[in-house]
């Protein structure tokens with residue numbers, strides 16, 4: 001968990017390099033549906049572009065359907081749940097072992113998001129200052145073009161941060177009261193990451209450790 005731009009995708013990519021967990025990003029799942037240009041995709045696009053969360057029932061259905069397809073694998077959710085209702089739906093189906101919360105100041109986030117470049121098919125993210133692609137404008141792995149997301153404009157970022165405060169912050173309390181919330185604070189992923197890695201090394205059974 002963490003506000004938009006707090007580094008959830010960046011940290012998730014590092015986690016799946018070091019630990020055997022399947023990564024599921026709610027934003028990537030939604031953008032995949034938007035690309036498919038279905039009726040549902042159009043509804044999702046209008047919510048995302050306005051900086052609003054998509055309806056709980058739609059989001060939960062998409063995530064739970066993907067989780068059912070994971071069989072016995074262990075997984076890492078990135079961007080879900082974002083409301084208490086989503087957290088309750090997840091709880092009804094699965095038990096969550098641990099929740100990692102990236103606590104990054106909003107001021108830091110605003111600068112990052114307007115310089116985020118994304119490879120939409122894979123969800124890989126770059127940043128002109130922090131982790132630029134090897135060739136400007138192109139994904140390191142596939143060489144395909146990078147784009148700036150329509151919802152990474154300053155106005156939409158402000159709306160997304162507001163909706164984070166209203167709808168998502170209560171989820172932190174939900175998990176805190178269950179005793180599974182672990183918060184990591186800072187302004188730089190490279191400083192936060194060693195603490196997350198050390199925590200997971202302690203927390204995860206050995207079967208999850210080692211390169212995925």
Ligand SMILES: Nc1nc2c(ncn2[C@@H]2O[C@H](COP(=O)(O)OP(=O)(O)O)[C@@H](O)[C@H]2O)c(=O)[nH]1
Pocket residue numbers: 002003004005006007008009010011112113115116117125126127129130131187188189190
């Ligand atoms: N300047 C800077 N940018 C970062 C840092 N960590 C991540 N980023 C960039 O910030 C943007 C948001 O990170 P991302 O992982 O996509 O955050 P998410 O929205 O929480 O999934 C991306 O462009 C990242 O490359 C950091 O420590 N410093």
Ligand SMILES: Nc1ncnc2c1ncn2[C@@H]1O[C@H](COP(=O)(O)OP(=O)(O)O)[C@@H](O)[C@H]1O
Pocket residue numbers: 003004005008009026027028030047048049051052053054055059078079080081082083086151160
């Ligand atoms: N769990 C969720 N519930 C509702 N909407 C979501 C959820 N996850 C993502 N979205 C929608 O997709 C947008 C982009 O999400 P995401 O890619 O996770 O952005 P970020 O990583 O910058 O927070 C959100 O602003 C929201 O509109």
